[in-house]
Amino acid sequence: MLEFTIGLPGPFGTWCAAVVARLAGPTAGPLPVISANTLDQISRSLIGRGTSQAVISPREPSGRLRAELSAAGRRFIVSTEDPRAVFGHLVANGLDARETVRAVASSCAAVIGCIDAPGALTLRADWEGLDPLAAAAAIASHLGLPANEAEIAPILDDLARDGIVPAGENWTTFWAELGEAERAMALGAIAPYLRAFNGEAFEPLSWAPLLFTTGEEPGQPVLGPIDITGRARCLFRGPDILVPPGAWSLWLGLSFSTEAVEHEYLVEISGCAGASSISVQPERPGQLQGRVDFIVDETADEPISIRFMSRRAAFDGILTLITATVAPRPDAPETATRG
Amino acid sequence: MIFFSIGLPGRLAQLCEAIIEVLASTSGGSVGRLAWPSLDHMLGYHHLNLPLDELALHLIRDNCTHLVIGARQPDDGLRQALAEANSRFIVVLDDPRHAVADLMAETGAESRAVTRAVANSCPLLMRYAAMPGTLPIRPSDAEDIRKLAAAVAHHLQLPVDDAMLMQLAVDPAIAELRNAGGTAAMPSQISDAERRTLDGALAPYAECFAGAPMGRLLWTRDLFMIVGNAGTTLSEPLEAAGGARYLTYGPYIHLPPGSWNAQVVLGFSQDTAGHTFLIDACADRQIAATSFQPEGAGIYTIEINFSLGEPSGHGLEIRVMVVSERARGQIAFGHVVLTPVALRHPDAAQADQQDFRAVLAL
Numbered sequence: 001m002l003e004f005t006i007g008l009p010g011p012f013g014t015w016c017a018a019v020v021a022r023l024a025g026p027t028a029g030p031l032p033v034i035s036a037n038t039l040d041q042i043s044r045s046l047i048g049r050g051t052s053q054a055v056i057s058p059r060e061p062s063g064r065l066r067a068e069l070s071a072a073g074r075r076f077i078v079s080t081e082d083p084r085a086v087f088g089h090l091v092a093n094g095l096d097a098r099e100t101v102r103a104v105a106s107s108c109a110a111v112i113g114c115i116d117a118p119g120a121l122t123l124r125a126d127w128e129g130l131d132p133l134a135a136a137a138a139i140a141s142h143l144g145l146p147a148n149e150a151e152i153a154p155i156l157d158d159l160a161r162d163g164i165v166p167a168g169e170n171w172t173t174f175w176a177e178l179g180e181a182e183r184a185m186a187l188g189a190i191a192p193y194l195r196a197f198n199g200e201a202f203e204p205l206s207w208a209p210l211l212f213t214t215g216e217e218p219g220q221p222v223l224g225p226i227d228i229t230g231r232a233r234c235l236f237r238g239p240d241i242l243v244p245p246g247a248w249s250l251w252l253g254l255s256f257s258t259e260a261v262e263h264e265y266l267v268e269i270s271g272c273a274g275a276s277s278i279s280v281q282p283e284r285p286g287q288l289q290g291r292v293d294f295i296v297d298e299t300a301d302e303p304i305s306i307r308f309m310s311r312r313a314a315f316d317g318i319l320t321l322i323t324a325t326v327a328p329r330p331d332a333p334e335t336a337t338r339g
Numbered sequence: 340m341i342f343f344s345i346g347l348p349g350r351l352a353q354l355c356e357a358i359i360e361v362l363a364s365t366s367g368g369s370v371g372r373l374a375w376p377s378l379d380h381m382l383g384y385h386h387l388n389l390p391l392d393e394l395a396l397h398l399i400r401d402n403c404t405h406l407v408i409g410a411r412q413p414d415d416g417l418r419q420a421l422a423e424a425n426s427r428f429i430v431v432l433d434d435p436r437h438a439v440a441d442l443m444a445e446t447g448a449e450s451r452a453v454t455r456a457v458a459n460s461c462p463l464l465m466r467y468a469a470m471p472g473t474l475p476i477r478p479s480d481a482e483d484i485r486k487l488a489a490a491v492a493h494h495l496q497l498p499v500d501d502a503m504l505m506q507l508a509v510d511p512a513i514a515e516l517r518n519a520g521g522t523a524a525m526p527s528q529i530s531d532a533e534r535r536t537l538d539g540a541l542a543p544y545a546e547c548f549a550g551a552p553m554g555r556l557l558w559t560r561d562l563f564m565i566v567g568n569a570g571t572t573l574s575e576p577l578e579a580a581g582g583a584r585y586l587t588y589g590p591y592i593h594l595p596p597g598s599w600n601a602q603v604v605l606g607f608s609q610d611t612a613g614h615t616f617l618i619d620a621c622a623d624r625q626i627a628a629t630s631f632q633p634e635g636a637g638i639y640t641i642e643i644n645f646s647l648g649e650p651s652g653h654g655l656e657i658r659v660m661v662v663s664e665r666a667r668g669q670i671a672f673g674h675v676v677l678t679p680v681a682l683r684h685p686d687a688a689q690a691d692q693q694d695f696r697a698v699l700a701l
Binding site: 001002038039040042043044046047048049050051052053064068069072074 | 340341368390391392393394395396398399400402403404405406420421423424426
């Protein structure tokens with residue numbers, strides 16, 4: 001018997017999973033909580049634990065998992081919380097800021113499609129999370145778990161004693177202490193989801209150069225101008241972040257030196273339906289902006305990865321990545337929308 | 340709990356799974372059963388790649404408390420997952436010929452397809468039978484249901500008492516399946532040629548499952564196919580004329596990993612003398628080949644040697660090709676004898692590392 005709680009990797013998502021584990025668990029103890037995003041990962045985790053009873057808590061549920069839950073008519077819990085709070089919570093716990101942005105942004109992209117899915121009970125940290133007892137009762141009722149408020153209260157007390165509470169530490173203080181570049185990087189990639197979780201129009205995502213890596217040194221972030229001198233190669237790549245299903249436009253803002261203008265470049269996008277690529281031949285030095293359209297289908301599980309490559313060897317030249325903005329295409333047949 | 344029963348697609352495996360199902364139900368909650376992969380999949384020509392997705396999918400759809408999985412073509416991915424988890428499971432080492440009889444009766448499929456399906460499961464089972472955590476079950480174990488159920492319950496750490504064992508012994512569904520443990524009668528419609536195919540491809544596995552070393556396999560021509568006419572068998576001679584091309588292919592059957600010698604027995608008419616033919620072995624790529632020029636009419640045995648890794652892909656294929664553009668005459672396909680030269684032990688990789696460390700004093 002599996003129960004599913006889908007949510008961001010923040011305090012509220014963790015709390016929801018823990019509540020279900022205790023409500024659904026046998027008297028011997030709570031069910032194990034397994035963080036797995038794909039059917040294969042779920043199967044391996046269950047074999048590893050030797051159990052068929054668990055709470056599956058995917059942070060980035062795969063398209064196939066989402067589709068199978070709906071097709072099977074399963075009821076499940078979806079939790080949302082302020083992605084900035086989740087980012088603050090994870091970084092305060094020692095995680096790397098860039099990796100955390102990737103994790104939170106990808107989680108937002110995967111979770112947003114579940115909010116209005118059939119069988120979902122969606123709980124918000126800033127609404128249902130303020131009344132844990134009512135939230136837990138709603139979870140029990142939705143999943144058909146036999147529990148009344150008198151039974152739920154001690155469960156919540158136990159969780160609180162273990163430090164599992166719906167709201168984390170005050171993230172605004174942490175946010176204020178964050179460096180300007182890191183704050184901008186995080187806000188650009190995750191803040192648009194805050195409005196989208198509320199059902200408002202999706203604002204463009206902005207991926208800072210810090211989220212990209214240089215082509216030749218994996219893990220080395222793009223920190224400034226890139227020297228194109230040398231053989232034809234990948235000059236930068238990234239950000240490896242999931243984007244919700246729908247039709248999107250990528251706007252790349254780049255600056256080219258005079259020498260760099262003489263060359264042709266190739267922009268490739270993977271993680272979308274088909275492989276999108278476009279050749280770029282800058283017309284003049286200075287700042288330029290180019291657009292590549294792509295579609296993310298419902299079953300896509302791969303993050304969006306952009307590769308910017310030189311097509312032939314260069315003796316000289318500099319280019320600078322200024323911005324990468326991803327915006328929904330309202331005119332396209334598949335428009336990115338919640339659910 | 341998830342309970343794995345690794346076995347051939349016959350009634351003995353079904354019997355064991357039915358026993359586990361009854362035993363698991365005493366722990367409370369519902370019990371689901373999953374035969375994996377489906378019989379349709381087993382009888383088709385598919386890659387040996389069982390995604391573990393099926394397990395999670397079944398639990399999502401069925402939402403059962405316990406799950407009994409009957410793995411019929413368990414690949415290396417599942418083996419590694421079970422090994423990493425130190426899982427306990429049962430391996431049902433039925434006589435493969437009994438499994439063929441059961442599968443033919445259940446599906447009505449032709450004997451060639453069923454023989455191939457069961458032959459594909461056998462080398463996989465051998466790998467599991469050697470794993471720690473295994474309880475091997477053989478046909479003779481089914482003679483005493485109480486004893487069998489007690490052993491299964493003990494191994495899988497399921498609660499059981501005398502009353503439950505007594506109940507199992509008189510359960511009509513269990514009793515019906517119990518017949519699998521004895522002498523399974525072959526379907527009456529099976530011909531002598533089909534029986535030879537069955538025995539050649541499967542009898543060495545039956546002996547191996549009973550504790551003997553792996554013997555020689557014989558793949559009769561009924562398992563192979565004619566290029567451009569896959570539905571017919573090789574009972575008639577083939578014309579060599581028609582340009583360079585492959586004449587025969589198949590049977591896409593997996594073998595235990597190791598080194599093998601294949602003796603391909605072919606008949607050539609006088610007109611084929613001096614023309615070149617190629618015999619090769621493929622396991623999703625060509626792994627051995629030899630060319631051959633008959634000197635005159637007669638029966639020839641052409642040998643090729645090759646090595647195979649863990650079963651994967653579509654299985655082994657032996658092909659006969661006409662190389663000469665102007666070849667003439669006729670070729671008759673006899674059979675292929677496969678002799679294991681050196682079989683790879685399941686824990687060989689670990690042993691290799693230990694040997695290296697010992698020799699190099701690492």
